[in-house]
Amino acid sequence: MSPLDTAAAPPRNSDLEAALAEAREAYAAKRPKSAAIHAEARAVMPGGNTRTVLFYTPFPTAMVRGEGCRLWDADGNEYLDLLGEYSAGLFGHSERRILDAVKAALDAGINLAAVGEKESRLARLIAGRFPSVEMVRFTNSGTEANLMALAAARGFTGRVKTMVMRGGYHGGVLTFATEASPVNVPIPLAFTDYNDPEAATRDILAEGDGLAAVLVEPMLGSGGCIPASVEFLQALREATRRTGAVLIFDEVMTSRHGPAGLQGLTGVTPDMTTLGKYMAGGMSFGAFGGRADIMAVFDGHRPGALPHAGTFNNNVWSMAAGCVAMGEIFSASAAEALYERGERLREALNAACARAGVPMQFTGRGSMLCPHFRAGPVTAPYRATPAEDRLRELFFFDMLAAGIYLARRGMVALSLPVSEADCDRTVAAVEEFIAARRPLLAG
Structure with a gap:
């Protein structure tokens, strides 16, 4: 059984709203200091932050330290950083x-x-x-x-x-x-x-x-x-x-x-x-x-x-x-190696989705990729359905629970310190997400 599930709670997967409510509750319970930081910020900043892409409910995780491709939040939780500052953090946190x-x-x-x-x-x-x-x-x-x-x-x-x-x-x-x-x-x-x-x-x-x-x-x-x-x-x-x-x-x-x-x-x-x-x-x-x-x-x-x-x-x-x-x-050879590492990761993730037979896929090139919760080619922007939006949010919270930090919309931007072992860990986490949430992914 996936660590994202418990023996007593499989029925949550029959209802997407219930699954999301449970994920948010577990998220908040693990981050009281982030919650307090957000509450303080709301007194002087609209929404409690100054960068919309970092806002999500119930409150954003507050990070306090980074090293290589690892992050630590205010509550001491450690993460593999796959967000890479939306592609700006190419060199990691401590080059x-x-x-x-x-x-x-x-x-x-x-x-x-x-x-x-x-x-x-x-x-x-x-x-x-x-x-x-x-x-x-x-x-x-x-x-x-x-x-x-x-x-x-x-x-x-x-x-x-x-x-x-x-x-x-x-x-x-x-x-x-x-x-x-x-x-x-x-x-x-x-x-x-x-x-x-x-x-x-x-x-x-x-x-x-x-x-x-x-x-x-x-x-x-x-x-x-x-x-x-x-x-x-x-x-x-x-x-x-x-x-x-x-x-x-x-x-x-x-x-x-x-x-x-x-x-x-x-x-x-x-x-x-x-x-x-x-x-x-x-x-x-x-x-x-x-x-x-x-x-x-x-x-x-x-x-x-x-x-x-x-x-x-x-x-x-x-x-x-x-x-x-x-x-x-960031030499030519470093750029080529990072591109190939990202290509292998996206191929492995899509292979996992295909093996499971779920309408989920990852698009991108090289070291940037993003999940989509639909079948068929994705070649142009689209208006996501409410169910797709909820699945994307659930994916975000489940990845955080697995110790992997990515964008709220699911985007990944690999940094140079991310290793093949880190990529393997990511594929395993996505496989566990699929196993735990299969009824919801199947609609």
Whole structure:
């Protein structure tokens, strides 16, 4: 019998709501200090936190320490960290070379209000890695990188409208699960469907010379780790060439997939690329780059250059850590090895689901993957049913009970310290989840 079940309680699996209520109760009982931290925070912070993706009920687990790919919460519970800070924690929690670089940078002075030699070194490392990046500038996050890339496209083309994908996500103010969100910046938008080459071609050509940019993730991140087909990306490339729109790949997450990101693996080269997450070793970071003629709109040596402000764009700790992360640690061979480790994990998880004959699967590429509680190919974003939402939440709580920390939505982003033994442990935990929850998975 699975450790997620007890001899006295199998009937809970006949009712999804009852199973969830029991899982939440067991979760809360094991984390009184996290509950107290949340209660205190609610007095001064709406919802008790400052980052929506980390919010869940009855309260989020408060982590207090990390080492390698392990985490410890305020109540002393230990976890295998498979969330990897939503792909930003590529190097784990205690990579000594990064810690030493950050400490040395801080010891030399924190806010210098000046350029430094490390920013050009990091820029050279990035430009040498991605086929589309001839020149690059830095920001504080992937969100800012996307905003500035769109500014570059508008400045370069003299046009205003941007086409995005339904279900795409490009940062906290560029989120497109729906076509209207009050938090989004007021940029004129057009929409098309992800992974539909014919629709995308039709919609881009219909916009014609009014379209400044097409912004796309070569694999949806928050949309469920759904990879774009090569045919879809090629269709975007051809249609934007025909209309003169700037094709922008958001590789903030997917740049970890191989030495040159997904543009390297797919062979489709955009005009611009946005980057972020792990590249500064876990420090705040974003970057946008592309063709030299497009990026020249920011060249201060030229009259009428576009402004690009940002107090912390070239902060000393991110620049120092980034040079070590990208110049010493995350080599081409390290990227390839991590990609293959993730591919093996996803294949093993899907094999476990197939053996059990349950409507559950994992999509993704390389070191990023996400569960879906439905049968059949998952190639585009979808509106989950209430039952799917509850199963996803139950999976999250059951994985926590097994000592495995992942995103509330189920997403996994492996870090370099995650071992084959850790992957085997993950497969075993998912097998136990399937065994314990089979009646609920079967509907």
